[in-house]
Structures are given as C-alpha cells and as structure tokens.
Amino acid sequence: MKIKKYCVENVQEGMQQIKKDLGPDAVIIQSRKIREKGFRGLFSPVKVEITAAVDTSRPSHTVPREPERPPEQKLEREVGELKQLLSQLISGQQKRNIEEKGPFHRALQQLIDHDVEPALAQGVLAEIHQDYAVENALSDEVVRLILMKKIWERLRCAPLPENARILSFVGPTGVGKTTTLAKLAARFALYHHKQVGLITIDTYRIGAVEQLRTYADITGMPIEVVMTPKDMPRALERLADRELILVDTAGRNSKNSLHISELASFLGLLPSAETFLVLAATTKMKDLKVIIENFRKTNFSRLIFTKLDETENFGTLLNVACHTGLPLTYVTTGQNVPDDLEVANSEKLAKLILGVEQHA
Ligand SMILES: Nc1nc2c(ncn2[C@@H]2O[C@H](COP(=O)(O)OP(=O)(O)OP(=O)(O)O)[C@@H](O)[C@H]2O)c(=O)[nH]1
Ligand SMILES: [Mg+2]
Incomplete structure (x- = not known):
C-alpha cells in the first residue's frame, strides 16, 4: 500500500x-x-x-504512458475526466442525503441518545463536516476521535485559580452543595495543607447549620454563622487568618426571585469570591435552563456538577457548558466525604458524554 x-x-x-x-x-x-x-x-x-x-x-492496472497527444485531444480527455469526477461527487452527495447511514449520522444519534441537545449535536457535526469534506471515507472510530476533541474543546474544564481565597456555593435545593463544600474543605486541608475556614449563610433550613458544623467539628475548622448581611464583615474578620474560606448557602427554589435577591445581597459582601453554581447531572436540561437564568443574579462564575454516579447520560454537562460558556471545575460522584469528588477533566468527561466510558 x-x-x-x-x-x-x-x-x-x-x-x-x-x-x-x-x-x-x-x-x-x-x-x-x-x-x-x-x-x-x-x-x-x-x-x-x-x-x-x-x-x-495487486497487479497494477496502470496503462503504459500514452504517447503525447495533440493539445485538442488532451483537453477533450481532461474535460471528460472532470465530467466523470463531477458525476461521482454528485452521486456521492445524493447517496449521503438519501441513505443517512454514514458515520456522522451514527455519531449524531449517539450524542442525542446521551442527552446532548439535538441542535448542539447537529452544530458540532456540521463543523466536522465542513473541516473534513469526504465523510464516507472516515471510519466510525475516526469520527468519534474528532468528535471527542470537539466536545473536549467545548467543555472548557478549568481548575480553580491559585489565588482564589473565598469560594461560595449556590444552587437549587438538595443538589449537594454542603456535601461538596465539605469534600473540598477536607481535601484542601488534608492534601494541600491549607488553613480553611467555613461560613454558612444557610439559616433558612432547620438543621442546615448543624450539618456543616458537624463537618467543621470533625476536621477542626472554624465556622461562622451569618444570619443577616450585617454579620458578614465580622465573620470575615474572624476568619482573617484563613488561607481559604468556603461559604455555604441555603438551597433555594430558584423560582422565588425574592430569595435569590436576598442570597445575592449576602454574596455581594464577599470580596472577589469565586461563586460556584452547583447543579445535579440528573436534572433535566429544560429545568436547568430555568435554574441558570434565575441564579444569574448571584453572579456565579464557575460550575460544579454533582451526582454523576446517578446517571448514565452526561450530555447535560456539555449542554450547560455551551449554554453558559462558563468553566466546569469539579464533578462529584457519590456521597462519600471527601473521596467522591474529582477535578473536572475534559478528556474523561468527553468520553463519558460519548458513552465510550461507562461510569463516572
Ligand atoms: N449519589 C450522590 N449523592 C450526593 C452527591 N452529592 C451529594 N449527595 C447527596 O445529596 C443529598 C443532599 O446533599 P446536600 O449536600 O445536603 O445538598 P444541598 O445542596 O446542600 O441541600 P440544601 O442545603 O438543602 O439545598 C445528600 O443525601 C448527599 O449525600 C453525589 O455526588 N452523588
Ligand atoms: Mg446544604
């Protein structure tokens, strides 16, 4: 060959x-x-x-070099070849349109089956189609590799900036904000030897403060409970010696705009905080769009996806990354503190989204 x-x-x-x-x-x-x-x-x-x-x-079918022909004959032959080529291209295009059984079509189906929004999946494949003109010459494997790279680029996974000092966590009820915060607090203290302090402005749900206090007691971290915005400066002062401060918030029904405004007014008092919007991978995309819109007031700048262990379809992660244009920093994969948390890795997540890898 x-x-x-x-x-x-x-x-x-x-x-x-x-x-x-x-x-x-x-x-x-x-x-x-x-x-x-x-x-x-x-x-x-x-x-x-x-x-x-x-x-x-194989024995070559190459005909011996033809003797030089007069220019007219040469031109005629070239025009004939071009016609033949054109008809091959046209019939190839028609075949593609009619059959719709090529590797692109299969890849599109695969993405949609894994909950990637159809318009987004079509957009990605149209881009590949433009870059690689001859679709049918590509194998499923090659299309999958190209697709993986495209997903990988769109996911925009990004680690936490080195200088981040205050991290706050917002999101709907029960997605795993407090659990994720506890995982991160323990990991930063244990693996990165950071002096960590906690603040909870979760005064809304009975027992919520106690949940975080239990983690704080186990790890020996100071915790400040903030009941009103007025309490915030004092809490920050008391944690002035901490290298990292993690702020838990009450899970709120995002449809209650008063609650979200109240939350935003608390967070507005945190100097240069990175606010994470925490979302569960099990939530329907339609609901996620509403949640994202309603939480915008809190100025979240990064994403965390929880409960990857509770689904097999990860297309939602790609949908949200494209919808918000924000970096995904962590994913969580179970209830164990501090183990079930990973720094988001685009390559691994792209494989999950394509169904190449089965489990988070
Ligand atoms: N399967 C699974 N469960 C999780 C994960 N993260 C959290 N949970 C569970 O989800 C439930 C809710 O977790 P919390 O951390 O209390 O959620 P929250 O967002 O703080 O809830 P609110 O404060 O009420 O809004 C708990 O039972 C957690 O153990 C995860 O990655 N996978
Ligand atoms: Mg909580």
Whole structure:
C-alpha cells in the first residue's frame, strides 16, 4: 500500500495529480480543508489536503504512458475526466442525503441518545463536516476521535485559580452543595495543607447549620454563622487568618426571585469570591435552563456538577457548558466525604458524554 498526501487548490486539481502520480487504481481515503499554520494562515486561501492510497500488492492496472497527444485531444480527455469526477461527487452527495447511514449520522444519534441537545449535536457535526469534506471515507472510530476533541474543546474544564481565597456555593435545593463544600474543605486541608475556614449563610433550613458544623467539628475548622448581611464583615474578620474560606448557602427554589435577591445581597459582601453554581447531572436540561437564568443574579462564575454516579447520560454537562460558556471545575460522584469528588477533566468527561466510558 502506498499512501501519499497532496495539498492542492481544489479536489479536481488533486484528482489529476493523484491519477498522474499513483495511477487509476488510487483511491482517496481522506480530504479536508486546511489553512497554512500560524498568523499568515489567517489571510491565506483555504486549500484542500487529500490523502490518497494505492494497493501496490495487486497487479497494477496502470496503462503504459500514452504517447503525447495533440493539445485538442488532451483537453477533450481532461474535460471528460472532470465530467466523470463531477458525476461521482454528485452521486456521492445524493447517496449521503438519501441513505443517512454514514458515520456522522451514527455519531449524531449517539450524542442525542446521551442527552446532548439535538441542535448542539447537529452544530458540532456540521463543523466536522465542513473541516473534513469526504465523510464516507472516515471510519466510525475516526469520527468519534474528532468528535471527542470537539466536545473536549467545548467543555472548557478549568481548575480553580491559585489565588482564589473565598469560594461560595449556590444552587437549587438538595443538589449537594454542603456535601461538596465539605469534600473540598477536607481535601484542601488534608492534601494541600491549607488553613480553611467555613461560613454558612444557610439559616433558612432547620438543621442546615448543624450539618456543616458537624463537618467543621470533625476536621477542626472554624465556622461562622451569618444570619443577616450585617454579620458578614465580622465573620470575615474572624476568619482573617484563613488561607481559604468556603461559604455555604441555603438551597433555594430558584423560582422565588425574592430569595435569590436576598442570597445575592449576602454574596455581594464577599470580596472577589469565586461563586460556584452547583447543579445535579440528573436534572433535566429544560429545568436547568430555568435554574441558570434565575441564579444569574448571584453572579456565579464557575460550575460544579454533582451526582454523576446517578446517571448514565452526561450530555447535560456539555449542554450547560455551551449554554453558559462558563468553566466546569469539579464533578462529584457519590456521597462519600471527601473521596467522591474529582477535578473536572475534559478528556474523561468527553468520553463519558460519548458513552465510550461507562461510569463516572
Ligand atoms: N449519589 C450522590 N449523592 C450526593 C452527591 N452529592 C451529594 N449527595 C447527596 O445529596 C443529598 C443532599 O446533599 P446536600 O449536600 O445536603 O445538598 P444541598 O445542596 O446542600 O441541600 P440544601 O442545603 O438543602 O439545598 C445528600 O443525601 C448527599 O449525600 C453525589 O455526588 N452523588
Ligand atoms: Mg446544604
């Protein structure tokens, strides 16, 4: 097998070169649009990179070089070849439109089956289609790899900035805010040897303060309970020696805008805090969109997804990442404190979303 790459202006030019070079038995195995690398590439025209192969183990059907023909005959033959090529391309396109059984179609179905919103899935595949012109020459495996990279880019997983000192956690009721905060507090103290302090403004639910106090007692961390916005400066003062302060908030029904405004007024008193919106991977996308809109007042800047262990379909993570454009920093995978928490990893999550890996 002889494989060769050609960088040409268009497919027609490529076909001529391939036939001349590798003979009539050569087949195109991949073609894609490319630009010159680097800054100059931004202004240079798009070219086509064609990878062609010929099976050299079989007896070649290459006809001996024809004697030089007069220019008219040569032109006629070239026009004939072009016509043939054009009809091949047209029939290929028709086949694709009619059959809809190609690797792109299968990949699209796979994404939708894993709860990726259909419009988003179609957008990603249309982008791949544009980059790699010859779909049917790509195997399912190759399409999956390209797709994985596209998902990976869109997930925008990003670790916590080194200098982050105050982290607050907001989100709907029962998603796992307090549990996640306890996991992070323990990990920062145990693995990163940080001096951690806790604040709870969770004064709404009976027993909520006690839940966090229990974690604080176990780990020996100071905890401040903030009942009104007026209490906040004093709580921060008392934790002035702490390298990291984690702030728990009451889970609120996001439809109650008064509660959300109240929450926002507490958080507004925290100097340069990173606010995490905590969401459960089990929540329907339609509900998540409402939650995201209603919590916007709290100025959240990062995302945490909890309960990845309770679902098999992770498309929601991609939907929310694209919908908010915000970085995903942690995911949680169970109830165990502090173990069931991971720093979000785009590659691993892309595999989960595609169903290549089964469990979080
Ligand atoms: N399966 C699973 N359960 C989780 C996870 N994280 C938290 N939980 C459970 O979810 C339930 C609610 O957790 P909390 O941490 O109290 O949730 P919250 O968001 O603080 O709740 P509110 O303060 O009432 O809004 C508890 O039973 C947790 O053990 C997770 O990653 N996976
Ligand atoms: Mg809580």
